[in-house]
Amino acid sequence: MNKNMRIRYKITLAVGIAVTVVLVAMALFYTHFQEQTVLSQNERTMEKLTESVAQGLQAVMLAGSADIAESYADRLKKVTDIIDFRILRTNGDEAFRDNKTIHDVNRRRGEETFTPRDHEQQIPVLPADDPNLLATVSENRTLAVYEPGLDGHRTLTFLAPIKYIEACSKCHGTANKVRGVIKLTTSLAAVERDIYEVRQYAIGGLALALMATMLLTGYMLGRTVVEPLEKVTHAMTRVSDGDLDHQVPIQSRDEIGTMANSFNRMTSELRTTYDGLRREQDKLTTIIHGAGEGIIVTDSTGEIVLVNPAAERLLEKPISQIVKEGFYALLDDEEQMRLWLSDPEQGGAITTAYKERVLQVFASTIFGSDHNIVGSAALLRDITEEKRLEDELRRLSTTDGLTGLFNRRHLDATLDTEYNRAQRTGTSLAVLMFDIDHFKKFNDTYGHDQGDRVLQSVAKNFHDALRKYDLACRYGGEEFVGILPNTTLEGAFCVAERLRVEIEAAEVDGLKVTISVGVAAFPELPVSTPEGLIEAADAALYRSKEGGRNRSTRALPPEPSTPAATGADTTPV
Template identity: 80%
Template sequence: MQTICDYQHHVTMNHHMRIRYKITLAVGVAVTIVLVAMAFFYTHYQEQTVLRQNERTMEKLTESVAQGLQAVMLAGSADIAESYADRLKKVSDVLDFRILRTNGDEAFRDNKTILAVNKRRGEETFAPRETEMRVPVLPADDPNLLQTVETAKTLPIYERGDDGHRILTFLAPIRFIDSCSKCHGKGEKVRGVIKLTTSLASVERDIYEVRQYAIGALALALAATMMLTGYMLGRTVVEPLEKVTNAMARVSGGDLDHQVPIQTRDELGRMASSFNRMTSELKTTYDGLRREQDKLTTIIHGAGEGIIVTDNHLDIVLVNPAAERLLEKTAAQIVEEGFVHILDNPDEMRTWLAEDAAHAAITTEYKGRVLQVFASTILGSDNNVVGSAALLRDITEEKRLEEELRRLSTTDGLTGLYNRRHLDTTLATEYNRSSRTGTSLAVVMFDIDHFKKFNDTYGHDQGDRVLQAVARNFHDALRKYDLACRYGGEEFVGILPNTTLEGAYSVAERLRCDIEASEVDGLKVTISLGVAAFPELSVDSPEGLIEAADAALYRSKEGGRNRTSRAEPLADSTDAEPPPDTAALPPQTA
């Protein structure tokens, strides 16, 4: 039991730790998402800020170049413009610097503009170049070039260089001013385009440093937030929850007296208060159930009837001591063998359960006992199987007493033969059957000759022994399905189903001879008999058959006793002459 409790406590503590970590993790994830989002937007904002600052710097540079170029041209020093452009190419971080015409060709490489200006001015203001070449830099239909010329606004273009770093190209327009009309005329808004390409490697390094700083700050902020959040959650949420959880574990272990301290009035405090109320109500209910269980256990274990109960899978869950005693099996053996094998006849038990024997007891013999069995399948409110139950009662003694009562009510106490009551019932049954089927039914009636002398001379005890000896001979002379009865006093009647008058006469004669040949305490005993049979003798009732046999017995007595007489039709009052083999013999007396 202690090991189980320790295991439950270990599982409970692991569950507590998981709750703590889960809450901390959930808060940490939420905080991390917020901080990462803030860091992302911050770094993105810083990156855009750096790029915009770089664009402004490049824009100012191109404007300065354009103004310087215009100043050179207005001063009439166009011949040094080419040298001016070449020097700008050598500026640090400048990958390419070109002064383009509006058609995308590089300016100051041929004599096209010089010849046009000299022609307009009517004089050779500028000396032509000795060598000239056409250097196309951008196609004339380049969309960026066209946009710059059309809008007369600086256009930044970001691209990825061969070394993996981004590069920034500025297309800055060289706007037409009135001072240029002297040499170039009017009508053009843009005279040319400055193409300036720089590497953003240094800018990217700055952005990378900003990102690193943001990640470091994010990690520190996240760690600090997690630690502070974990501490605060542990103090304000997790620890109260753990107290409630520990209390639940103790209650589940049986400690219903344990209470959770209420330290706050918030939801956790109300939860602790509700838990304490629930525990108190549970304890009250548990105590009541425990008392009822003790009562039920006392009843079940003290019951003289065997009780066996199963669950809905027919697995035995209850065996009381009486069941072990009646079945002569241990509870473990009964559980192992199963419910349908409790009486070692599973097919019969399944039949009883299928027929729902709850409303009718089944009587069966088992190991020398007579058991009354109530077996049934118990159904729930929705007709689902809840379980099965069997009630076993030992009615061996009851059956014995019942049989003894039945025997006493139907037999004669002195001779052990059936009594007059059983004789009347059986004779009526056999008479009705014989009337219905047409079979023969015979009756043998006799009494002991001079029986009064036995009682008067030797006493009633001797007379009782004579009656018992005659009864034994009478019982042994009949078949097993014949009925030997004491009619009253020293008179006896035998019922012989399926027997004719002649057959009954033979039985009577054999009985007479057997008794005549025997002795009772050295005394000779004889009997006189009368036989009657139906339907050979026309009688309309069982009593008529008895009367006919009694009349035949009376004739035997009148004929000298120790003889057998056949019954005659009632209309014929003449006594029949005895047959030669039944000649009267003088009675033997002591």
């Protein structure tokens, strides 16, 4: 059945098929019954005719008129619809064609009662072992046999026994209860014509009944079932198109009326739910459009369906450009965006520089309950100021406010890291420590402001004298420490000397400033801790001061019996 066929035609077709099957079955039963009735009636009529013929022949034979019986049989053959009529002996040969019976009768009576024929024939009609013939003779009953005819019509053959009576014993004796068999064959052409007419009437009646039933059924189904269903279907179509206010008229209290009522309740609930969702959507839209964070959302095909004003502002692009370029090109780096979205741990914050801003990006793929992709979303936060404050806080926590050099805390953390690296890689690590000679006099004589300016000037010269990956720190008061990775003791000593000379050559507000420096290096100095390296440089610094200040001193490996702090090589001014 065609899936696109309307329900009206489907129901009509289904009912029509069912009614057709029933009516055809009834017609077949009726015609079969009529056929059997006609055949049975014809059979009874022909059976009575055969019995009448048998009785008539018996009467003729008892009167001794065998010739009349023979002519009577010949006349019966000419009757309409009688194809064949024969009188048979019990062995299947036709009687009255030879002199056998005449000789037997004359011999039994002892006189020539009947005159023999001049011409005799032996005509076998049925085989002596024919089952129908044997049944007729042995059971002494009339038998009807249906057979196909030569003209295409069936034939009906009756085999009726000529029964023995007491009056027959005078001529034929008492040996057999059946003296002969009458074979009467008739054509069923007329009967079959009657049956054909009955079939024609049945088919015509069936066609009329089927047509009337289909028309009536179609009309009744259309009024009582199809039209109400079509109204419900029409209402469903309107509701699916968004018309949730449409109602189905309820015209009955049957199943269709119940369905229409249920549909109306469902649409009412849908309308209530839709209105609630609409209000929530309006709230959410207001929140999204008023949010300070940029929000971009796509559908399952990847097409952008939502961009709020904050996203336009942060990306410095109009909505049309954002939608056109697509979700992956939000930050002008499609490969990076695809990488973020393919991350199974996606959803975490990603910080990236974009144009003149620092953005915190939350990007993820949205999956439905069936684990299929329903869209993607990205949230953008401008953390430029936060990042600046964070960097400033970090700078403040690791640098000295007066000199701008790294402070003691950062020195300790960096020295631990560099010492562990030097141990792991087998490279050199040098530390130089110095302080300003007679710094207390600057404060006492010229004041603390002048002392601060001296500290700032020395710190600048210290910072400028080092490489970009060296670390210049204020250790405390007027003491400074430099960390020099990948630098030997001699290399560090050269740096110390160059710094000492530059500071001595410079003046701060017309004042001369000198420094005393101690230098230590690993692994030339076999210290076991980062603090040991600082202590060795401090001891070398102490030697510089004892040696008259304004000089650099190397911390040398101790003699076997001498502590490490006392080993020093002093270079005088």
